[in-house]
Amino acid sequence: MRIVPTGIYLSWPTPNYEDPQTRGVAGKVVAISLMSITTVVLILRFYSRLWVTKGRGLDDALIFAAFFPALGFSVASIMGEIHAGWDRHVWDLRPSVWTASLQLTLLTYSLFTLASGLTKLSLIAMVHRLAGPSRVKTRIIVKGFAALVTANMIIFIFITVFQCRPISAYWTVTTREQSCIDNAKHLLAASCINTIMDFLVVLLPLTVVTRLQLPWKQYATVLGLFGLGFGATIAAAVRTYYTWYMTVDYDMTWHGWTVALTSSIELHLGIICASVPALRPLLSICSSHIISSVRSTRTNKSTNLSSSMGSDMKDSASMTHILSGPPFERTVTVSSDRVFLDHKDQKSLEMGSLPKSYSGQQHR
Numbered sequence: 001m002r003i004v005p006t007g008i009y010l011s012w013p014t015p016n017y018e019d020p021q022t023r024g025v026a027g028k029v030v031a032i033s034l035m036s037i038t039t040v041v042l043i044l045r046f047y048s049r050l051w052v053t054k055g056r057g058l059d060d061a062l063i064f065a066a067f068f069p070a071l072g073f074s075v076a077s078i079m080g081e082i083h084a085g086w087d088r089h090v091w092d093l094r095p096s097v098w099t100a101s102l103q104l105t106l107l108t109y110s111l112f113t114l115a116s117g118l119t120k121l122s123l124i125a126m127v128h129r130l131a132g133p134s135r136v137k138t139r140i141i142v143k144g145f146a147a148l149v150t151a152n153m154i155i156f157i158f159i160t161v162f163q164c165r166p167i168s169a170y171w172t173v174t175t176r177e178q179s180c181i182d183n184a185k186h187l188l189a190a191s192c193i194n195t196i197m198d199f200l201v202v203l204l205p206l207t208v209v210t211r212l213q214l215p216w217k218q219y220a221t222v223l224g225l226f227g228l229g230f231g232a233t234i235a236a237a238v239r240t241y242y243t244w245y246m247t248v249d250y251d252m253t254w255h256g257w258t259v260a261l262t263s264s265i266e267l268h269l270g271i272i273c274a275s276v277p278a279l280r281p282l283l284s285i286c287s288s289h290i291i292s293s294v295r296s297t298r299t300n301k302s303t304n305l306s307s308s309m310g311s312d313m314k315d316s317a318s319m320t321h322i323l324s325g326p327p328f329e330r331t332v333t334v335s336s337d338r339v340f341l342d343h344k345d346q347k348s349l350e351m352g353s354l355p356k357s358y359s360g361q362q363h364r
Contacts, residue, residue: 003175004250012091020092023257027081030261031074034268042067045275048282059125063274066118070267073111077260080104086260090253095173101253102171109160109187112263116194117153119270120201121146123229126277127205138208145204149197156190184247191243195236198266202229225276232269238262 042064049056080086084101085093093101124146131138164170164180172178206226239262246255 008250016092017094020088023081023087023254027087027257027261028078031078031264034264035071035074038067038070038268038271041272041275041279044282045278048278052281052285053278057125057129059122059129059274060278062118062122062125063271066115066122066271069111069115069118070271073108073115073267074264076104076108076111077264080108080260081257086253086257088253090251093253098173099171102173105256106160106170108260108263110157112267113153113156113160113190113194115267116198116270117149119267119274120149120197122274123201123205123270124149126274127208130205130208135208142204145201149201152193152197156193159186160190187243188240188247191236191240195233195240198233198236198270202226202233225273228269228276229273232266232273235262235266235269239266 046060046064049060077086080101084097084104086101086104124142128139128142128146131142133139159181161167163183163186164178169178169180239259242255242258242262246252246259249255
C-alpha cells in the first residue's frame, strides 16, 4: 500500500461518511453503455465472420479474448464505485472498505493491461493479413510490433501482480515499511508506454492501407475507422494525465475515478475500432435490403394509387350514366372527392346560390 505522508494526512478535512461528495452515476452509465455497445458489435462481428464471409482469422480470436478482460475491468470499476468508494474523496472512505478497494485496484490494473494488449495484437493481426505475402518488409515490421506489444503486456502484468512481496502486502493497510516497488512510478511508466504503443498501433495499419489502391468511398471509410482509433488514443492520453495527477495528489479515489472512466473508454473504443472492418460485409447486405425495401414500398404505393384512380374513374362513369337518364334532365358527375356541376348550376354558384329548384334532384 502507498503510505500517505503525515503532513498530507493531517491536512485532510473531517471524514463525511453519511453524505459525502460523490461523482454521481456518470461513470456507471458510461461503463454500462460501452459494455452493451461492445457486446452488440462483437456479436455482429462474429455473425459476419461465421455466416456472411465465412472467413475467420487470428484477429477474431484475439479480439474475442480481449473482450472478457475489458468486460471484467468495467464490471470491477462499477463494483468499486458501489462498494469500495471509488466515487468519493479518499478521506470519506470508511476504513472497512480500504482492503477491498486496494484488491479491486490491483485487479483492474491487471485486467486493463491484458485487454489493451490483446486488442493491439488483434489490430496487428488484421494488418498482417491486409499486407499479404508480397509485402515482406511490412510483414516483418508487423511481426516486430507484435513481439513488442506481447512483451510489454507480459512484463507489466507481471510487475503489477508481483510489485509487493508477498502479494498481499499491496492491500494490507499498515504504517510499517513494506517490500514494494514505487507504485506511482510504475503506474506512470506503464501508462506512458501504453499510450505511445496505442498511437503506433493505430498508425501502423494506416501506412499499409494508404498504399492500397482503394475506391474513394472505401478510403473514406478507412479514414473514419482510424479516426475512431485516434479517439481511443486521446482517451489514453487523458488517462495518462490523470494517472500522473493521481501520483502527485494523494486523493487517489477521487482522481482514480477519472482514470477508470477514461480507461473504459479506451478499451471499448479499441475493441469497436478493431471490429468495424469485419462488419463491412454485413452492413453492405443490410443497406442493400433497406434500399430494396424502400424501393418496393414506393412501387406498391404508386401501384395502389393508380388502381385507386382507375376505380374512381369507373365509379364516376357509372354515376354519370345513372344520373343522365330520367327523371334527370341535366348531368351531375360525381368524383371521389368533389361534385362537378353542369354549366347552369356552375353559373348560379358563381352568382351566389343554386337554382331554387335544385335540391339534389331536378324537378320537372
